[in-house]
Amino acid sequence: MSDTAQLLVAIDCPAEEAELQARRAVDSLVDGGVIASETPDAVWGRVGHAPGPAFPGAVEGDIGTRPEFWAMPDGVEVETGRSFVADPSFEMSLHCPRCVTTFDTDPDELGDAAMKWLDGDDATYYACRACGYEQPLAEWDGPHPAGFGYLALHFWNWPPLKPEIVQALSEVIGGRIRVVWAKS
Numbered sequence: 001m002s003d004t005a006q007l008l009v010a011i012d013c014p015a016e017e018a019e020l021q022a023r024r025a026v027d028s029l030v031d032g033g034v035i036a037s038e039t040p041d042a043v044w045g046r047v048g049h050a051p052g053p054a055f056p057g058a059v060e061g062d063i064g065t066r067p068e069f070w071a072m073p074d075g076v077e078v079e080t081g082r083s084f085v086a087d088p089s090f091e092m093s094l095h096c097p098r099c100v101t102t103f104d105t106d107p108d109e110l111g112d113a114a115m116k117w118l119d120g121d122d123a124t125y126y127a128c129r130a131c132g133y134e135q136p137l138a139e140w141d142g143p144h145p146a147g148f149g150y151l152a153l154h155f156w157n158w159p160p161l162k163p164e165i166v167q168a169l170s171e172v173i174g175g176r177i178r179v180v181w182a183k184s
């Protein structure tokens with residue numbers, strides 16, 4: 001079985017604030033019982049914080065109706081530093097704010113742009129495939145976006161977090177959070 005990562009990417013968090021905001025995010029999740037404070041070497045095969053006692057209430061759906069592998073998800077990893085997260089196929093589905101079209105990315109184009117951004121080019125733009133509107137990579141949202149930033153929380157094999165949990169974290173760190181799904 002492949003692993004699924006639900007990634008919360010802090011797209012507004014500057015590099016110099018990533019460590020601080022990471023601590024704030026983790027403290028908030030620990031205080032709410034969503035994750036445990038300990039970070040054993042391996043939690044169910046993944047390094048990171050184990051699910052906390054309140055995790056069932058933080059995710060969508062009823063425990064009893066979930067697939068069995070979601071009954072106890074893996075750990076939550078915190079990653080700081082310049083990185084992007086995307087499905088390895090780079091086949092993302094984005095929504096253009098100008099022409100209001102939802103389009104599939106060209107994996108080669110998006111991959112090239114992502115590598116430029118990773119190399120330090122903050123002015124890397126990506127263009128809508130329908131109307132040509134360009135905006136910075138991190139701004140692109142849609143049904144299946146990628147995420148670009150300096151702070152990401154990897155929820156390994158977790159059911160979808162409730163929107164209010166994501167919203168609360170966004171308020172804690174003082175910036176937008178992009179939710180990205182990826183398989184590995």
Ligand SMILES: [Zn+2]
Nearest residue numbers: 096099128131
């Ligand atoms: Zn467009």
